[in-house]
Amino acid sequence: MPQLLPNISAQLNSVTDGLSMFRPELCLGVLFLLVMACDLVYLNNRGRASRMLTCAGLLLVLVANWGEYIETDDNVLFLFNNNLILHHSNIVLKMLIDAAAFAIVLFYPWDDQLRKHGKGLGDAYTIITASVLGLHVMVMSATLLTIFLSIEMVSIASYLLVAYRTESGFSAEAGLKYVLFGMAASAVMLYGISLFYGLSGTLNLFDAGLITHLQQADSAMVMLAVILILAGIGFKLSVVPLHFWVPDVYQGAATPVTAYLSTLPKIAGFGLLVTFLTPFIADLSWEQVDFVTVLSVAGIITMIAGNFAAIWQQNVKRLLAYSGIGHTGFALMAVVTFSAQGIKALNFYLAVYAVANLGALMLASYFANTMKAENLDDYKGLGFKYPVASVCFVILLISLTGIPVSAGFNAKVIVFSAVYEVYQQGHNVMLLALLVTGAVTTVVSLFYYIKIPLYLFLKKQETEGREYPSYKKLLVMVVVLSAIVVLLGIFPDLLANLM
Amino acid sequence: MITLTHYLLVSAALFSIGLYVILSKQNAIQILIGIELMLNAAILNLVAFGKFDKINNGGQSFALFAIVLAAATTAVALAIVLNVYRRYKTIDPGKINQLKD
């Protein structure tokens, strides 16, 4: 105990120092409270006030992040006694999360299913705000504790969101599957963490003794521990073999929730993965677990599984779910490079993916709203009825496939070049295999992505479906997202240079 | 003398039992119990290892966090299970398979 005393003051200092760089998260915390309060105060407007507050708050957080972005420059900061790490790439991811969260919050009431939810959406905004805080911490976490904490925080929020529509059986089923799978995954991860803690003797990933201790331990045990931890992260990323929940949950959840699930936790998960791997990669003597091979194999299988299985899908959301799995695999490719350029590429890829995926899901929601169209068959001939929406759909799918002129193509090129660059130095065959798989699955992905335009434009409508009022605002949002996709397709440097 | 090895063995056993329960039981609540077992196995590990981490007491504090989070998660899970029961009149996860390929 006596030896702890000087530590305490140092720790307290660290906490107070860290607070200044914790502004966005503090904002989020306050926002969470405000939104909750607001929801309680304005019970009768079905969450409209909360939504506005959330949006404004998120924008504020974004601005705060921007401040951090400028402040940090290229420095790496450890906050709160090395519990959190803050650097350029983290902040970028945080900003991405904020921006995407902003879009999703806007999206919430535009979806018919959610809007008709009996209890209004006030809770949902509270939950989202809390989860964004969790996501921020997840991105920044530098110890096993913060990792677990943040993941659980996000998970609980996600469980709630998935099961939010209590009136729907699908939603409940998805919630059950998600919660069981998620809890199992986190239990596994926690067990891994405990082993890792025992083997390394520290919870801090950036502890000086970490690598040395692990190198002294039994390598099979180390591997087991690492893999169990990776399983926890992989669950958030939906990497094979932890992807099984994805199609069912994406399909069962309300579309905005699907949008949330397919972007935010994934982005944060990648940030976390990179942070977790950094100490191992930074130490050149580390060779107990060959992360390149493990992640490459996972990436390859994920790409194949996601894209190939998507070919069979008829439900649009399910199709997008599988495609999301495929994209995870592709993004893993960028992680595997373990180079600054690779991280840049990863961030850009994630940003572009988020934009396109959000847009696509919004359109799925749009068609579900207006024509009750959920399966491909229901899309027959809608292209002529809703030309703007359908053209936007095509643009977004083009971006998801990675064909020019779209942001997705540029993202793909940048990822490819990052991998190539690393290959040129190390000649690791896994990287080449990743490249080739990436290319093959691109072709395969076209096979199913193109089905949507195929049904929209090429098939003729058989029966006149009942028409519901169209959602102009949603459409405007989609058009904006499509415009971003095209703009980034022509001038990728607008965004990519910020990464 | 109870050594670290004993703790670890007990925890491994708990983990395995939890896993078995998860995979075999046809009741969502029982599965939740299985998950709790697994979590407890991990917590046991953490505490056991925490003995050697005198300076930060990381293990112990982690265990506290884990217990709290497990409780929170379980609460959410139970709520969901309840809701599922309302819709499906069963809580056998094997029978709740409307969403599939």
Next chain:
Amino acid sequence: MTSITPHIDSVVVTCTLLAAGLPLGASAVNFLLPGKTGRASGWLSVLAILGSLILAGIVFSKVWNAGEWSVQQAWFTIGSTTVYAGLLFNNLSALMLLLVSAIALPVHIYSTAYIKAAEQNRYFTYLSFFCFSMLALVVVNNLVMLYAFWELVGFSSYLLIGFWFTRDGAVKANKKAFIMNRIGDIGLLSAIIILFVQYHTFDLTLLFGQNGLVFNSFMRNGLWMAPAHQLPAVWQCIAFGGVFLAVAAKSAQFPLHTWLPDAMEGPTSVSALIHAATMVAAGVFLLGRVYPLFNTTELDILAIIGCFTAFLAATIALTQNDLKRILAYSTISQLGYMIMAMGIDAYASSLFHLVTHAFFKCLLFLCAGVIIHEVQHIKDEHQLDIDPQNILYMGGLRKKMPITFMATVVGCLALVGIPLTSGYLSKDGILIQAFEWAESRAWYYEILPVGILLTSALTAFYVARLIFKVFFGEFKLKEIFPDIHLHISDGSWAYRLPLILLALCSLFPLFSWNPLLYEHAWLFKGFLPVDYLVRENVYHAIVPALINIISVFVVYWAYAVYLQQRKLVFSQKSFLFKLSYHHWYIDTFYQQVVVKAVVAFSQALFWFDRQVIDGLIHQLTRAGKLLAGMSAWADRYIIDGFLLLITQVVKGIGSFFRSFQGGKVQYYLYSMLILMLTLFIIKLLV
């Protein structure tokens, strides 16, 4: 303008260009003027070709025996090779220019009457285009242009054969003709490419002129050495093969001759111009152009093929009943003569025969045209279901169409080679030279002259048969359909004038002042090599005599067979009475045997020609179709099937990954665990 020799003469060049250009102009005008110009288009073409003839005459007068020279203008440059467009003037081109326009004029005039007014516009478009192609073909100075016009000639022939495009026979025939000609064209193209690669030029003078590139190349160690390049020796043979194919296709030589009889589906006037006189002679002309390319073995092959074709076609002609087919086979046979003459080094004789043959065969066709026209008339008038070209329906036309009869007789005599005709001069030249050629070689080379002599005899036979069947006896049609009303005549002046003109040209004075000695013909002299030695030997006396005696006998046989045997009444006629004076000479029975044997043989050969040679081509077609079918099958099932397989594999992989998604969350967890464990174990083991 660059020239090779100082002889440059702008008048000649202008005249030549105009001579070839006038028909093109006429053709273009006819083509662009829509439909109903009627006879005016015909006269336009006639005028054009008349102009060509006059200009050709001028050119001829200036160029004949005035050495060889050419003019050319850069056409385009490809890589570092410049391809020129140019004219080559020597005896051959001057002669051909004149010949083509001279034959074409009467045919044009004839056609104005022969073709219905409504169809003339189209007809003369094609015909003038043909004249242009043919005239250009004979004067160009390089291989590229030669090839171009060579093929255009074939193309216009295609158009003309299929002129009556609603007749299936005509359309099939023109397709066949074009494709067989295409085979030849491919051969020629290959040969040209080989020559180009070997010598880096297309220029005819540079290649084949005196002391040209071809003279300076030789074989050594299995290599074909040229001044600038070398190729394996086999490519020289392939070049020969290519040229031979081209010649065989165009000049209807064995084995590519079967298109010519079918081509008779075209209008007769077309047959007269194209398939008797000009286009088919292009093969011989080509041989004349590239003559220095061949070595002795290759020449021997030419000679053998020519001789064989001559014999084959003549035997087939013996039993044909279609008037035009007889003439077609006769043409093939005569072309065989020319090819053989080329092969035996009788270059001058070959070209001489080409010219004389052009006139008399054209004449014969035109006569046939008149006859057919009249019979067709009867057919149309009485709605008879007969073939107007079948000679079995004819007979006794001598009185009704005296001019046609006379013209036919002149043509036939020339074809047989009776003295005082042009045919005598040229054909004897070939025969004599054939004997001379064989004399200096091994004994079995004698087969060639003997064969060709035999062919002469056969020629006499079928010619006689034709004349007797058509012009003597009674008009058979009248016997079959007694109530038909006949008004057969020689037709208008547009028919008569060409016949008379051509008949005159088929007599000796046009070619030589001496009706018996071919060496004295100016045309023959024009093509003799500088070092030609006039050899006085026994052949010069024997061969002509032999031919004539044989011919007379054969004609008598024919007479006996075709007139006496069946129509005894006829034998009372004075001319035939004189012949019957010799009746005892020949045992009737013996004649029957010989004739029957010959006829049987001929029919066998015809069967062979139709079934085996043509059959082979049909088989080839069938094989081609089969191959096409197979490749279509492969396309659908193998290549596309492979794609299908890939799709299946992709879908299979997809459904494998999908098979986990059964909707049961515990199964998901189970799969997850198993997969992770598997990966972990693999990782541990590796």
Next chain:
Amino acid sequence: MNILTLFIFIPALFGFLILALPDGLKQTFKYITLTATLIQLALGIYLYLNFKTGAEFAGINHEQQFQFVQKLPWISLNMGNAGRMQVDYFVGVDGISVLMLVMTAVVMVIAVLASWEIKQNLKGFFALFLMLDMAVAGVFCALDFFLFYLFYELMLLPLYFLIGMWGGVRREYAAIKFFLYTLFGSVFMLLIMVGLYLSVTDPGTGNHTFNLISMMNPANYTQGSVFSLASHQTLFGVPARVLGFVVIFIAFAIKVPVVPLHTWLPDAHVEAPTPVSIILAGVLLKVGGYGIIRICMGIFPEVAVSGAFWIGLLGVISIIYGALNALAQRDLKRLIAYSSVSHMGFVLLGLASLTAEGVSGAMMQMVSHGFLSSMLFFLVGIIYDRVHDRDIYNFRGLATTMPQYTTFVMIAFFASLGLPGFSAFVAEAFTLAGTFKSDLVPHWMAVCGSIGILLSAAYFLWTLQRMFFGKELLKGGDAWKQALTGLKIREKLALFPLAVLALALGVMPSLVFGKINDSVLALIEFTKHMVR
């Protein structure tokens, strides 16, 4: 304003105009499109007339020898330790591309004239049409690989919709097949492109660059990079440069198309509406040939030389296989589609020879085939529009019913089968001459190639005989006879220039050869130089 930029983006401009106009004005859309293409044609003619020739304007691997160049910095990405990613908007033409541009402009006008028969959703059709036009023009102008690739891929989407929405019965199948086939090729090309980009540095700035011309100079490759000529790297055990060549070659071979990568073509052609067939056959196939020249042979000349045999072999197989398949077809459009395979085989054969004659012949063949295939597809379209049938066996004696039409058909057929006086003859003859002359491909290939010429005569003549000659006999009887009216003015207006062009190029090949000769010689010299 740079003329090439104008050339590329004029269609896009008009496309936006069409999108902006209300649906009520749909009758004007075709005139707007026609105007766009006519402006493009005028620009094309201006380009052609002002294109300077001479060894100092040969282009190929000398940046300063390109004409009408515009080079603007476009994308500049900071890639950390890998330097900056430099993409320029870099357009320019040399002898190889200028003719392709002119041909494109002509074919586009014809295609618009063929679009008169499109009746539904005109706005979409013409907007996509103009987008496609822009992409094609861009491909032929781009000198930056990234830009090239962008335009190259940009062609796919409009085509997918043009085939899929306005096509025939099996249009969905055809469209998706086309899209997948092409994407399959180009995705792998993307990998190689990225590899090349990382191997090459701009000597001026030191950045990695996508500049195609920099990629042609071995000195610009970084030491030890994957595609460096000197470093002899391998990928999957295959020499990297060979692999790079093969991959890019496959991408373009799919476009050409080369047997056995051709099966998208018959389907796409048959199902596509007439204007799209015209563009497909007239222009898009040429993109393949152009790409092989510009990229495969430009960047990997030494592989092109060592692999000439195989390229030539593929060419010969395409020639004969395509012709045989054409012989077996009974759908007129399919027959013509297969004939395209056969004719484009000559392009490959000529390119494989790497002789001035062969490459010029191949270029000529591309131009010639551009015009002739447009004409052929236009002709098929005419008959299809009238009776909605094009089975060869259902027609007979069309020459009696439609004499003018038959005349044009005969011109197109005979020009296609290589009748002298038409462009295809010069092209095929010199392709074969070049092949024979070449030391890189065996002589027999030239002979086999000539068999293809023979076969083409067979299937065209058979069609003529079966469909146009003989006694008139139509499956649809009098109804068809009524429907099969003579040519309209618009149709004549489209067909006549094509026929004249085919004839003009045949009679005056120097119209083409004059412009390309320096570039072709430079290309040959360049490959020889690289091999040494």
